Amino acid sequence: VDGAREDRTFEVYQAHLGSAICALGQGSDERIYGTNIYGMHLCAIDQDTDAVADLGYTWSGGELYHVHAHGDKLYVGSYGGSYIGVYDPQQPWNPGFDEDCNPRNWGVLGQDQNRPFEVCSGPDGRIYVANRSNYGVPGGALASYDPATGDKVSMGAVVFGAGPED
Secondary structure (H helix, E strand, O other): OOOOOOOOOOOOOOOOOOOOEEEEEEOOOOOEEEEEOOOOEEEEEOOOOOOEEEEEEOOOOOOEEEEEEEOOEEEEEEOOOOEEEEEOOOOOOEOEOOOOOEOEEEEEOOOOEEEEEEEEEOOOOOEEEEEEEOOOOOOEEEEEEOOOOOOEEEEEEEOOOOOOOO
16 A cells, blocks of 8 residues: 555455455555455455454345445445445444445446446545446446435446447
């Protein structure tokens, strides 16, 4: 993180307990957060001790494709409609869709979006997400949401190679 490289190994994948890592992201608390491909769990890795804590099953119902730190919270995106959610590591684990849930599912980002792979924070404070489209729908979509309000905007499909010059 500070530019210095240090190689370390630690066991995350345990075949008898679950599935392989799907996404990793560093939280503002310096822990590394990860998701597994089929279990829909979130884990926290302590960089000082290499201890891995399974935080539990999320609300997702599908693979969590990204873990993105913004401020003091983590934002996650999941398969099966490009669901977006927020997790506050300082609050008790209570996953679901209700206002008091943590992590809380905010719902889908937009129509015909499926897998929210890439994510970044923009200079306007919004979080931007590049999504693969649903099956049979060409291209993918770009969407954003405001982490302060939960306001979501889909900018529609982005289809590469479909311009008039092609």
